[in-house]
Amino acid sequence: xxxxxxxxxxxxxxxxxxxxxxxxxxxxxxxxxxxxxxxxxxxxxxxxxxxxxxxxxxxxxxxxxxxxxxxxxxxxxxxxxxxxxxxxxxxxxxxxxxxxxxxxxxxxxxxxxxxxxxxxxxx
Amino acid sequence: xxxxxxxxxxxxxxxxxxxxxxxxxxxxxxxxxxxxxxxxxxxxxxxxxxxxxxxxxxxxxxxxxxxxxxxxxxxxxxxxxxxxxxxxxxxxxxxxxxxxxxxxxxxxxxxxxxxxxxxxxxx
DNA sequence: ATAATATATGAGTGAAAGCGAATATAGTAA
DNA sequence: TTACTATATTCGCTTTCACTCATATATTAT
Numbered sequence: 001x002x003x004x005x006x007x008x009x010x011x012x013x014x015x016x017x018x019x020x021x022x023x024x025x026x027x028x029x030x031x032x033x034x035x036x037x038x039x040x041x042x043x044x045x046x047x048x049x050x051x052x053x054x055x056x057x058x059x060x061x062x063x064x065x066x067x068x069x070x071x072x073x074x075x076x077x078x079x080x081x082x083x084x085x086x087x088x089x090x091x092x093x094x095x096x097x098x099x100x101x102x103x104x105x106x107x108x109x110x111x112x113x114x115x116x117x118x119x120x121x122x123x
Numbered sequence: 124x125x126x127x128x129x130x131x132x133x134x135x136x137x138x139x140x141x142x143x144x145x146x147x148x149x150x151x152x153x154x155x156x157x158x159x160x161x162x163x164x165x166x167x168x169x170x171x172x173x174x175x176x177x178x179x180x181x182x183x184x185x186x187x188x189x190x191x192x193x194x195x196x197x198x199x200x201x202x203x204x205x206x207x208x209x210x211x212x213x214x215x216x217x218x219x220x221x222x223x224x225x226x227x228x229x230x231x232x233x234x235x236x237x238x239x240x241x242x243x244x245x246x
Numbered sequence: 247a248t249a250a251t252a253t254a255t256g257a258g259t260g261a262a263a264g265c266g267a268a269t270a271t272a273g274t275a276a
Numbered sequence: 277t278t279a280c281t282a283t284a285t286t287c288g289c290t291t292t293c294a295c296t297c298a299t300a301t302a303t304t305a306t
Binding site: 028040045062111 | 281284
């Protein structure tokens, strides 16, 4: 995928928020879905676009698919590295996302608990 | 304008080509129009979007409007600086644009000559 | 004043993109 | 096997966006 297409993929709030969330480690689809407060279909589509642009990659374990940043892309596209590492953290929504992510991680819950409405990611 | 909107503005081939052209100095609209090989209306619209995103600025002199990179934006958004300075030069179309730009500059012609079909920017 | 030119803008069109609801697929568990 | 769950994909809808053509605006020249 060429540079213009990669930038087009980056030019969406939900996808920037996903990159920001994945900066600190992998997450499965249902976790991202709750954190973004959108539905499963939409989340999956955004993850697919990021994957096609080689910005993230995934690993399937049992029923769950875990997504993470493709660090190789960050090394090859330094503007992307700068964006992810030093610019996203200034965006208000991204800050709020990280707060919720931390609460979730500190709660000790896993994605299996989310469907029951436990924890801090309930709607 | 927030980060997402700025990236959306960046996610267009013509606008990336304009930024690449302006990297080496100011150009007026009719010069950019010829270099991109598109029409006047389209060129003006792209320039307007880049201006609204604060990525470029302009100065009107006589009948002509000269656009140039807003270097303040490059200092404030380092990913943008990296993109403009080190990434655009890898894009094939941008390379070709710079070749044509150099030919034009070396020809000694000005934008007033373009309408007569002189020089290397004729259609 | 009028004419000519550079640039901006309005209107319309077609393509692309994001979204929600429903459905399909794949893996797990009983 | 059947039932259940996580994720992906299809469909239809709506919005956004780039583009072209035509027109408006502003500046200069005559």
